Amino acid sequence: MKRYxxxxxxxxxxxxxGTLRPGDRLPSVRQHSAEQAISPATVFQxxxxxxxxxxxxxxxxxxxxxxxxxxxxxxxxxxxxAAPQPGSSEVEISELVxxxxxxxxxxxxxxxxxxxxxxxxxxLDRLAxxxxxxxxxxxxxxIVADLSPGNDQLRRQIGLRYLLNGRAVEADEIVLTxxxxxxxxxxxxxxxxxxxxxxxxxxxxxxxxxxxxxxNLRAVEVATHPRTGVDLDSLAAVLAQHxxxxxxxxTNFQNPLGCTLPDxxxxxxxxxxxxxxxxxxxxxxxxxxxxxxxRPPPAKAFDLDGRVMHCSSFSKCLAPxxxxxxxxxxxxxxxxxxxxxxxxxxxxxxxxEALADYLQQGGFDRHLRRLRQHLAQAQARALRLVQRHxxxxxxxxxxxxxxxxxxxxxxxxxxxxLHRLALSQGIGLAPGxxxxxxxxxxxxxxxxxxxxxxxxxxxxxxxxxxxxxxVMEQAEAGPCGP
Amino acid sequence: MKRYxxxxxxxxxxxxxGTLRPGDRLPSVRQHSAEQAISPATVFQxxxxxxxxxxxxxxxxxxxxxxxxxxxxxxxxxxxxAAPQPGSSEVEISELVxxxxxxxxxxxxxxxxxxxxxxxxxxLDRLAxxxxxxxxxxxxxxIVADLSPGNDQLRRQIGLRYLLNGRAVEADEIVLTxxxxxxxxxxxxxxxxxxxxxxxxxxxxxxxxxxxxxxNLRAVEVATHPRTGVDLDSLAAVLAQHxxxxxxxxTNFQNPLGCTLPDxxxxxxxxxxxxxxxxxxxxxxxxxxxxxxxRPPPAKAFDLDGRVMHCSSFSKCLAPxxxxxxxxxxxxxxxxxxxxxxxxxxxxxxxxEALADYLQQGGFDRHLRRLRQHLAQAQARALRLVQRHxxxxxxxxxxxxxxxxxxxxxxxxxxxxLHRLALSQGIGLAPGxxxxxxxxxxxxxxxxxxxxxxxxxxxxxxxxxxxxxxVMEQAEAGPCGP
Numbered sequence: 001m002k003r004y005x006x007x008x009x010x011x012x013x014x015x016x017x018g019t020l021r022p023g024d025r026l027p028s029v030r031q032h033s034a035e036q037a038i039s040p041a042t043v044f045q046x047x048x049x050x051x052x053x054x055x056x057x058x059x060x061x062x063x064x065x066x067x068x069x070x071x072x073x074x075x076x077x078x079x080x081x082a083a084p085q086p087g088s089s090e091v092e093i094s095e096l097v098x099x100x101x102x103x104x105x106x107x108x109x110x111x112x113x114x115x116x117x118x119x120x121x122x123x124l125d126r127l128a129x130x131x132x133x134x135x136x137x138x139x140x141x142x143i144v145a146d147l148s149p150g151n152d153q154l155r156r157q158i159g160l161r162y163l164l165n166g167r168a169v170e171a172d173e174i175v176l177t178x179x180x181x182x183x184x185x186x187x188x189x190x191x192x193x194x195x196x197x198x199x200x201x202x203x204x205x206x207x208x209x210x211x212x213x214x215x216n217l218r219a220v221e222v223a224t225h226p227r228t229g230v231d232l233d234s235l236a237a238v239l240a241q242h243x244x245x246x247x248x249x250x251t252n253f254q255n256p257l258g259c260t261l262p263d264x265x266x267x268x269x270x271x272x273x274x275x276x277x278x279x280x281x282x283x284x285x286x287x288x289x290x291x292x293x294x295r296p297p298p299a300k301a302f303d304l305d306g307r308v309m310h311c312s313s314f315s316k317c318l319a320p321x322x323x324x325x326x327x328x329x330x331x332x333x334x335x336x337x338x339x340x341x342x343x344x345x346x347x348x349x350x351x352x353e354a355l356a357d358y359l360q361q362g363g364f365d366r367h368l369r370r371l372r373q374h375l376a377q378a379q380a381r382a383l384r385l386v387q388r389h390x391x392x393x394x395x396x397x398x399x400x401x402x403x404x405x406x407x408x409x410x411x412x413x414x415x416x417x418l419h420r421l422a423l424s425q426g427i428g429l430a431p432g433x434x435x436x437x438x439x440x441x442x443x444x445x446x447x448x449x450x451x452x453x454x455x456x457x458x459x460x461x462x463x464x465x466x467x468x469x470x471v472m473e474q475a476e477a478g479p480c481g482p
Numbered sequence: 483m484k485r486y487x488x489x490x491x492x493x494x495x496x497x498x499x500g501t502l503r504p505g506d507r508l509p510s511v512r513q514h515s516a517e518q519a520i521s522p523a524t525v526f527q528x529x530x531x532x533x534x535x536x537x538x539x540x541x542x543x544x545x546x547x548x549x550x551x552x553x554x555x556x557x558x559x560x561x562x563x564a565a566p567q568p569g570s571s572e573v574e575i576s577e578l579v580x581x582x583x584x585x586x587x588x589x590x591x592x593x594x595x596x597x598x599x600x601x602x603x604x605x606l607d608r609l610a611x612x613x614x615x616x617x618x619x620x621x622x623x624x625i626v627a628d629l630s631p632g633n634d635q636l637r638r639q640i641g642l643r644y645l646l647n648g649r650a651v652e653a654d655e656i657v658l659t660x661x662x663x664x665x666x667x668x669x670x671x672x673x674x675x676x677x678x679x680x681x682x683x684x685x686x687x688x689x690x691x692x693x694x695x696x697x698n699l700r701a702v703e704v705a706t707h708p709r710t711g712v713d714l715d716s717l718a719a720v721l722a723q724h725x726x727x728x729x730x731x732x733t734n735f736q737n738p739l740g741c742t743l744p745d746x747x748x749x750x751x752x753x754x755x756x757x758x759x760x761x762x763x764x765x766x767x768x769x770x771x772x773x774x775x776x777r778p779p780p781a782k783a784f785d786l787d788g789r790v791m792h793c794s795s796f797s798k799c800l801a802p803x804x805x806x807x808x809x810x811x812x813x814x815x816x817x818x819x820x821x822x823x824x825x826x827x828x829x830x831x832x833x834x835e836a837l838a839d840y841l842q843q844g845g846f847d848r849h850l851r852r853l854r855q856h857l858a859q860a861q862a863r864a865l866r867l868v869q870r871h872x873x874x875x876x877x878x879x880x881x882x883x884x885x886x887x888x889x890x891x892x893x894x895x896x897x898x899x900l901h902r903l904a905l906s907q908g909i910g911l912a913p914g915x916x917x918x919x920x921x922x923x924x925x926x927x928x929x930x931x932x933x934x935x936x937x938x939x940x941x942x943x944x945x946x947x948x949x950x951x952x953v954m955e956q957a958e959a960g961p962c963g964p
Contacts (some may be wrong), residue, residue, distance in 0.1 A: 059957075098820055105626055119622040131832050132614030136756060140601040143803035178660050178805075182826035194676040194698055210824045216676055321625035321831035338580055342692045344664035348830035349803030350613050 003295055005045035007038065009293045010310045015055055015414055017068055026056060026064040030105040054380020057219060065260075067380075079257075079395045079408035081231065084202040085219035085438060094213060100419070103428050110451070110460040113419070113428035115255065116320055117289075117403045117450030121374060123367050127319055127354055130361065134353030147346040148328075150176025151338045154356040168303035169310075173333040175340055176347045180285045180313035180325035184338075185211050186343070187309040187327060188246065189279040190335045192217055194303045199238055201230050203435030204407075204445070205255045213259075219437050219466060220244065226397050226406060229254060229261040232268055239276045246279050252296045252424065253286035256435050256446035257406045259397025266299040273307060277333070280308045288317040288368055290401035291376035302471075306330030316403075317368060322351040376401050376454035380464045385458060389465030391472055403450035409468055412475040418445070421467050427460045483775055486527035489520065491716075491775045493532055494725040496626070497548055508538060549862075559745045561739075561877045561890035571910040572779065576695060578916060579688045582901070584750060585910050592694040592933070594903070596728075596877030597737065598802055599771075599885045599932030602729035603856060605849050609801055609836055612843065616835030624835075630820045632658025636838040640808055647769075649783035651792075655815040658829045659789075662767045662795035662807035667693050668825070669791040669809060671764040672727065672817045674699055678727040681720055685739045685888075685917030685926070689767065701743035701919050702726065708879050708888060710738040711736060711743040714750055716905050721758045723836020728761050734778045735768035738917050738928035740881025741890045748781040755789060761814070762790045767807075770799040770850055772883035775856035796837060798885075799850060804833040836886055857885050860934035867940060871947030873954055885932035891925045891950055894957040903949050909942045 001009070014020040026032070029047065033040040047064055050056045056064045119238065142151070149155065155171040162169035177183035184207065192198065194216040200208050202221035212219045220242055223234040238244065249269075256360045273280050284298045294339055300310035311331055313325030324347055329336040340346070358364065379398070382405060386396050391408040409415060415431040415459055422429050430448070432441025446462075451457055483491070496502040508514070511529065515522040531537045531548055538546045582595055613622065624633070631637065637653040644651035659665035666689070674680065676698040682690050684703035694701045702724055705716040712731055731751075734742045743751065754761050766780045780873040782792035791814055795807030806829055822828070838844065861880070864887060868878050875892040891897065897913040904911050912930070914923025927946075933939055 024485070045489070094820065094824070098823070101823065105629060107627075113627075116626070119625050124620070124622055128617035128620070131617050135606075135610035135613050138606070138610070140606055143601050144596075144598070146803065147587060165885070178826040178830070179826075187824050189696070205825070212823065214671070214824055237492075321628065321828075323826070323828065323830040338576065339696065341580070341583065342663075342696055343667050344660040344805070344826065346805065347937075348660070348805040348833045350836065351830045354832060419617040482570070 001029065003038065005050065007040055007042060008049045009034070011046065011050055012055055012292060020066050022066050024066045025062075028068070029087070045317070047397065052462045054383065076349070078446070079226045079397060079406060081225045082202055082440060083223055084436070084440070088207035088221070089341070094210055096439075097210060098432060100428070100430060103206065105424050106223045106428075107425070109426055109428045110454070110456050110459060111428050112447050112451070112464065113430035113450050116316060116448075116452070117375065118454060119320055120453070121371055121450070122320060123363070124317060124345060126363070127322070127358060130357040131184055131350055131359070134357040135350055138349070138353055143349055146349050146352055148175060148340040148349055149333075150174075151352040151356050154324075154352055157359040158328075162300075162328065165295055165299045165301065169300070169328045172330055173306075175327050175329055175333060175336045176352065177325045177327060177340060178344060178347055179315050179323045180283065180311045182206055182340075182344070183311040183325045183327040184208070184248065184281060184283055186336050187311060187332070188212070188215060188217070188248065188330070189282075189339055190309075190329075190332050191246045191279045194372060197242055199235065199242075199244045199247040201249055201257075203253065203256055203432065204248075204442050206434045207282070209437055219435060224254070225259060226257045226259060227259050228265060229257075229259040230269070230274065232265060235269070236272060239272065239278065244278055246281055247273060249299075250280040250281065250283040251285070251299045251401055252284055253289060253402030253404075255286065255402070256404055256430065256432075258397045258402050258404050260296050260400060261299070263297060267302045268297050270302045270308065273311045275303065278306075282310045283306050283480050284310060284312045285316050286402040287312065289372060289375055289377065289403065291372055292400055296401075300328060300330075303330065306332075308431035309336070317371065318358075318364065319351075319355060323348065324351050325354050373403075373451065374453075375401075378403070378449045379405070380431065381452055381458075382449040382461065385461040386465070389462045391465070391469045394468070403448055405447040405449055407445040407447060409445065410472050411443050413443045413468055414475065415441070415443050415445055418464075418471050419466060421471065422464055425463060425467070427464060429464065485520065485525045487533065487775055489518070489524060489528035490531045491529065494537055495775060497537055504548050506548045506776065507544075508548065510545055524742070536859065536865065537636040537654070539747045548731065561708045561879060561888060561926070562923060563705050563707045564684055565705055566918070569702070575766070576692055578921075579692060582910070582912060582916060585905050588910075591910045592936070592938050593910050593947065594929050594933070594942060595650050595912035596930050596933070598798060599853070599857065600936060601802055602687055602935070603802060603932070604802060605845070608843075608845065609804070610838055613832050613836035613837040616839040617832055620831070620835055624746040628834055629830050630657060630926055631815075632656075632829055633834040633838050635839070636725060636806075636834055637808070639838065639841040640810075642672070644685055644782075647783065648779045651810045655782075655788075655810055655812055657809050657811055657815060657818045658834065659807045659809060659822060660805045660826060660829055662765065662793045663689055664822075664826070665807045665809040666730070666763060666765055666793070666794040667689070667924050668818050668821045669793060669811070669814070670694070670697060671821055672732065672791075672814050673728045673761045673763075679724055681724075681726045683731055683736065683739075685738055685914065685923050686730075687732060690765070691919055692726050693730075703918060706736070706739060707741060708739045708749060709741050711739075712751070714747060714754065717751070718754060721754065721760065726758070726760055728763055729755060730763040730765065731781075732765040732768070733781050734766055734885030735771060735881055735886075737768065737884070737913065738886055738914075740884050740886050741783070742778050742882060745779060748779065749784045750780050752784045752790065756787065759789075759845070763793045764790050766792060766794045767798050768884040770793065771854060771857055773854055773861065774882055778876040778883075782810060782812075785812065788814075791818070794865070799853065800840075800846065801833075801837060805830065806833050806837050810959065822833075833866055855884075856935075857883075857932060859930045860885070861887070863934055864929065864931040864943065867943040871944045873947070873951040873964050885930055887929040887931060889927040889929060891927065892954050893925050895925045895950055896957065897923070897925050897927055900946075900949060900953050903953065904946055907945065907949075909946060911946065
């Protein structure tokens with residue numbers, strides 16, 4: 001980390017922990033420089049970075065102030081933690097998910113409901129060169145050798161990245177998969193039988209609900225805080241009451257909330273699950289998209305006995321469409337490898353070769369820094385637009401990473417109706433109903449801020465704000481209203 | 483079809499239907515030429531082709547004779563049809579399958595037990611150029627557009643090939659998958675629930691048994707003839723007695739028998755299943771590898787109401803490792819597309835682009851002709867080696883396509899013991915026990931002839947023959963023998 005990045009991180013920490021509050025004036029560049037014995041240029045660079053990330057704002061002839069949008073919303077602005085239904089439930093949300101997915105893929109729709117950052121943010125040309133080079137020099141025998149668990153070199157490179165994040169993972173426990181989605185599905189199959197109970201967050205990634213539905217399992221939802229993630233006391237209660245066979249949680253920049261379990265919570269989570277001998281399927285596909293300086297570690301980093309199956313991929317941070325994900329599967333590695341062999345044999349060799357070559361060439365971290373900075377700026381812009389154009393009473397998260405905002409709209413707003421209305425005007429949305437088995441999040445939206453540079457993004461967001469107000473007014477006027 | 487190919491096919495037909503018998507002398511080139519009013523050069527080319535395919539042999543100064551190895555073994559030389567157990571059974575063969583699969587991937591092992599022809603038989607360089615070109619000119623938006631069901635252009639190309647084989651299939655009912663294996667698994671999930679009964683051939687592809695085991699289904703095995711495939715009377719009896727929810731059959735060059743349902747049987751099969759309203763999961767991954775002139779049609783060609791889900795891929799005929807397969811799913815297309823989206827989102831974009839480009843460039847049929855001719859010659863060579871080196875009482879199939887031979891060894895031979903013995907000497911085999919739920923095929927082997935050009939192939943096959951004799955002698959000498 002460069003010096004100015006360290007300085008910026010120090011200020012960001014003060015904002016995060018409340019030492020600096022929205023509207024507070026920062027020390028002047030000269031003051032800060034003198035106090036901490038660093039050059040004014042370094043302080044200036046740090047402030048510039050913080051401004052770019054939307055954390056502070058410059059006021060002409062006055063200085064720098066903590067942005068009015070706090071780092072993490074507190075109190076009134078922050079969506080609440082929902083109390084899920086106490087029992088378990090069968091899952092039937094696929095129809096709605098497919099409707100939304102299909103709408104996202106329609107040409108000309110502004111993809112505020114999509115799960116992927118804009119493809120223009122990825123180094124597609126360099127990847128194309130890597131796939132060409134990789135296949136040109138491919139030893140034909142590797143086509144057989146690269147069957148599951150997958151290309152040795154790529155698995156070693158992935159193992160090395162774990163080391164960067166605080167915990168070595170041997171290539172031997174890594175199984176390559178067709179994206180993280182397949183990996184997560186394989187994990188679920190590895191540790192459950194039809195009828196078993198799986199704990200998920202509330203709200204949670206709809207893919208988890210679909211997998212549970214498809215494999216004839218049942219879901220129990222656990223209360224989840226929009227900032228600190230799954231509530232461990234609630235989880236302890238659920239584990240005490242129900243024969244839970246697996247937990248499927250997103251520990252970093254969760255989809256849809258954007259929440260991240262603090263390190264200490266991750267440690268406690270792993271200990272709690274060890275106590276109940278329940279495996280954790282850890283979905284960490286957004287972990288590399290942190291807006292701050294540090295990649296939050298996975299819960300896997302606190303796992304000493306191989307109970308955590310850590311799933312991730314390159315789809316959201318480097319190579320969309322290449323369909324390369326993996327599971328660092330701990331004690332379940334051989335089972336996962338076998339289910340992978342049985343269900344789709346192996347990941348595609350051209351994609352494996354491309355990523356092995358790309359990672360070997362270097363440049364991944366440079367790309368990630370650019371991508372993270374872009375997403376942080378996009379988030380700041382989107383938050384300003386939400387603040388400006390959405391009706392009063394709208395609450396919004398402000399995640400430390402990823403490409404989502406989670407909006408709690410005024411209770412009168414039917415987000416499904418809003419989704420259909422927006423779609424008729426060429427805007428795709430992800431309504432809250434997608435994210436729980438009982439469609440509880442009726443007045444919530446997940447917003448993808450990963451397309452903020454696309455023409456029409458600002459207009460679309462303003463338009464959704466206006467439509468929200470319109471839907472709310474109609475609802476409040478009642479069925480006989482104007 | 484060229485004139486000399488037509489002439490060759492005419493002679494091959496006469497051998498197939500018994501008009502010409504093993505050892506019969508063919509008309510001389512001059513005679514044949516005069517009789518049918520074709521040039522001697524054409525007849526010579528036809529004879530040369532038949533000789534290359536191992537159907538006839540030249541004897542110096544004497545002329546051409548029908549090869550001593552008949553076109554299809556009859557009577558004494560042909561393996562029998564096994565009568566499966568009447569009931570249904572739970573399946574547990576995965577351990578054994580993984581043991582064999584792992585052995586095949588070990589370096590230095592002669593892969594007589596593998597399912598793939600040698601990678602050297604495929605146009606890997608041209609495919610590498612196609613993947614480079616495809617990714618270089620990729621419109622980034624296609625990364626989203628190529629999600630399931632998959633790249634439009636590639637699906638149209640696949641649809642066109644069905645037209646060549648007698649039945650148009652619209653791109654709209656084709657879903658791209660990660661190889662045929664994933665497609666077959668998706669089909670099974672689309673039409674069954676845990677506990678359901680699925681009919682398979684006896685013997686059958688172990689992947690079907692593994693899928694049934696993994697999805698908590700039960701299997702009922704149907705007697706299968708080593709030349710004409712699944713026995714329709716037996717199937718009718720099974721359907722009358724059991725609540726079968728799906729059939730998973732390989733209709734062309736079945737794995738492991740190499741059998742092919744005659745067209746009329748395919749028609750009757752489709753009608754029988756329509757009568758019982760049972761869907762057919764048709765595994766046709768070897769269909770393009772016919773040794774004769776004509777690709778046998780899939781059962782799908784006789785399906786008028788979309789009950790057949792036809793699964794195939796490019797893995798065995800063009801592009802191993804690219805993991806591109808598909809399902810032409812008829813009335814189940816939307817369900818399959820959705821399960822695909824839920825379980826692994828889409829096939830890899832680089833692989834999709836590569837195959838779309840390759841097929842557009844042309845040359846697929848030229849490659850296929852070469853590959854087929856190679857496999858036909860390899861089969862002839864392997865049959866001669868089996869005849870020469872295996873003990874008396876060995877029976878062997880002679881399929882019209884694909885890359886397998888199925889050997890019924892003398893009953894005293896324990897094929898599992900043989901497999902382990904051969905492996906200790908660096909030779910991989912696929913013992914018969916892999917191919918049924920109750921490990922019934924105890925003295926059977928599947929031999930992959932797709933590596934006949936590799937150094938060591940002849941030696942390995944001779945060695946397996948000798949080991950077979952050795953295992954047999956030991957068994958006959960009894961436990962107290964020498």
